Amino acid sequence: MGQIGRLFGANAPSAADLEVLEEALIAADFGPTLAQQLVAPLHQRLSRHDLSNLDQVEAALKHDILAILSSVAPPPSSIDRQTRPQVFLFLGINGSGKTTTIGKFAHRLTSEGGRVVLAAADTFRAAAIEQLGLWGRRVGADVICHQAGADPSAVVFDAVQAARSRGASHLLIDTAGRLHTKRNLMEELKKIQRVVSRQMPDAPHERIMVLDATSGLNALVQARTFHEAVGLTSLILTKLDGTAKGGVVVAIAEQLKLPITFVGLGEGVDDLQPFVPETFTDALFVRS
Template sequence: MGLFDKFKRGLAKSRDALFGRLTGLFHGRKLDEALYEELEEVLLAADVGFETAMWLVERVRRLAREQKATDGSELPGLLQQAMEEALEDNDPSMKVAETGPSLYLFVGVNGVGKTTSIGKLAHHFKAEGKKVLVAAGDTFRAAAIEQLMEWGNRSGVDVIRHTQGADPAAVIYDAIAAARARSADVILCDTAGRLHNKANLMAELAKIHKVVERELPGAPHEVLLVVDGTTGQNALLQAKSFLEVANVTGMIVTKLDGTAKGGVLLPIVREFHIPVKWVGLGEQMDDLEPFSPKAFAEAICQAPESAS
């Protein structure tokens, strides 16, 4: 299955919700101010957010003027162009170490799919021929260690772990030592998902950063914030909270196949200026994909097959 087909399948609920509302707007209508106001309401209902919805409507207006578009049937194509423009600066590439292993740190609250994303990325990198190690740095929650062990077994990668309650920085220190000894290419490090006590989390992350920077200069090469796409605007609130305590360099948006709120990706990129690196488009091992703005915009704005 090609990348566009994966996005089309994974974003089916978001596309059906958005296009179903758009159909009522452009059918037999002219592009006028009344239609643009209704488009804004549709975008807000799709969890695009107020600021980004206003921005998109203004871009659609501009594109319509430039292309001399007057018919409502041209609206989906114009909206697709505007979405691609909104996401054009998004760079999904992952920073790689010049020498030695690349270390990626994962942050995010419990239940967003952080452990699952680590497991899927381990599978992805292994399929590329890389040797991967996983560090079970969320020692606060015993279930997190068990879940990573299960994903390690499924992916065929080693998991470095300590007992529940151990020092997370010590786990990651051991993972770096193991990576050197085993000539690993990638280290994927889980961290605790609690956010109710920001001071503790900040102290924990600061200690992890100190150990990582000392043992592996230039690391962490990415700090990836994982958010749950099904929560819509709540994903934005989570992102704001973690941006206050972690040096986030990229985001992973999970569970997009299970929601009609895929529009939340747009304000995540536009308002936080942090790239979405990966998106979860299904439950299979290979359903975590590098984010493609073009595939996303096309999959969201294309008519469902039943409507074509």
């Protein structure tokens, strides 16, 4: 988006310029539908001779993008935050950044004085369990784990017990994300949910989908699959440091109408930032 200045030059935009703009939006992962939706009002203004410079184009785009992003800003939570522990289930395909995001999220909570328990319910590989263990030690959170290959629901059962008996403020559950066994995965995730809610009827309080922003519109497809199976409550987008194609964030907000709560901006412990629609929109248009 930072290049739209170069797209138009100093001249008043023409209809052909707006078509180039639409292509640029598609290239930035806004998706064809949303790109068209954003450019249509500009064509109308052009035909009314109400569009004479780049600043007006940029202001109109910013306004419409911000409106989409603001409409899914996190609502005032209906969760009774007094309930301990708050149980958060993290979902997403392999490599999307679940375990790293849990580590960073746990760091935020422990820094604020929270007592955090992590559940290693991705039992598919020993390395996945070790990775969560490492984060737990790094950020000062307890980790409940079983051997590789164990039943994830059994890990979660123990983790809920542990979180309650230790008076934890938060239980963060890491899950597997092997999509090639999609049906089994969804059944496994539903079972985890049942195990949690049998012990705590209102839990899991949040079902958070972790999406890799560099995977473009595939992220949208993934989110839909998980949303249908488990009913997501919010989204976290990772690896925004690794892409210039922030449009997918707008496309996801527009399509799924789910709040985006945080964004991942790196692999470090402090690289999880609250999602602020205004900041994000401004960042989209920083001239490059």
